[in-house]
Amino acid sequence: MRKQTMNRETAETKITAELSLDGTGTSDIATGVGFxxxxxxxxxxxxxxxLHLSCDGDLExxxxxxxxxxxxxxxxxxxxxxxxxxxxxxxxxxxxxxxEALNSVSVDISGRPYLVWHVDGLKDKVGAFDTELxxxxxxxxxxxxxxxxxxxxxxxxxxxxIIESIFKGFGRALDQAxxxxxxxxxxxxxxxxx
Numbered sequence: 246m247r248k249q250t251m252n253r254e255t256a257e258t259k260i261t262a263e264l265s266l267d268g269t270g271t272s273d274i275a276t277g278v279g280f281x282x283x284x285x286x287x288x289x290x291x292x293x294x295x296l297h298l299s300c301d302g303d304l305e306x307x308x309x310x311x312x313x314x315x316x317x318x319x320x321x322x323x324x325x326x327x328x329x330x331x332x333x334x335x336x337x338x339x340x341x342x343x344x345e346a347l348n349s350v351s352v353d354i355s356g357r358p359y360l361v362w363h364v365d366g367l368k369d370k371v372g373a374f375d376t377e378l379x380x381x382x383x384x385x386x387x388x389x390x391x392x393x394x395x396x397x398x399x400x401x402x403x404x405x406x407i408i409e410s411i412f413k414g415f416g417r418a419l420d421q422a423x424x425x426x427x428x429x430x431x432x433x434x435x436x437x438x439x
Contacts (some may be wrong), residue, residue: 248265264326266294268294269295272290278312285412287413291414292417320389321389323392323414335355336352339418346402346406348397349396350399351394358386360388361396364380
C-alpha cells in the first residue's frame with residue numbers, strides 16, 4: 246500500500262500527516278482553519294485518498310504558516326508514498342464544476358515542480374480564510390511533491406465555489422494520475438526515470 250507518515254515541527258507549526266494514496270476518501274483533519282479543513286476534506290474525498298492530519302500553527306499571527314506548511318508536509322508525504330512511480334498513469338486532466346464555477350486541473354507526476362495558477366477574481370476572503378493562501382498551498386505542495394500542476398479557472402463568480410471546485414478537481418486529477426495502470430510496464434517515461 247502506498248502510504249506515508251510525515252512529521253514536521255518548526256517555530257511556526259507542528260504538523261503530523263498520514264497519507265494513503267490507495268484509500269477510500271476518509272479523513273480526520275484539524276488545522277485550526279475551518280475553511281481550509283473543509284477544502285482538504287473535499288480533496289481527500291474526491292481523490293479517494295485517506296488523510297489524517299493535525300496542525301498546531303501560529304494562528305495568532307495569521308493563517309499563512311499553517312496553510313503553506315501543510316502544503317509542504319503533504320507534498321513530502323505524497324513524494325514518499327508514490328515511490329519510484331512505476332506503473333502509474335502519470336498524467337491527468339479533469340474539469341470540475343461547482344455551481345457557476347468551472348475549472349480545469351492538469352497534473353504531471355514528472356519529478357519537476359512547476360505551478361501554473363490562472364485563477365482571477367477571487368475576493369480577499371471566504372469567511373476568515375485569506376483566499377491568496379490557496380495558491381500558496383498548491384505552490385508548497387508542488388515544490389515538495391515534485392509535480393507539475395496547471396490550475397485554470399474557466400469561469401466563476403463565487404470565491405467559495407471557485408476554491409472548492411479547485412480542491413475537488415485537484416483530488417480527482419491526483420487520483421487519476423497516481424492510479425496504477427496494468428498496461429504500463431515500469432516507469433512512465435522514455436528516459437527510464439522520473
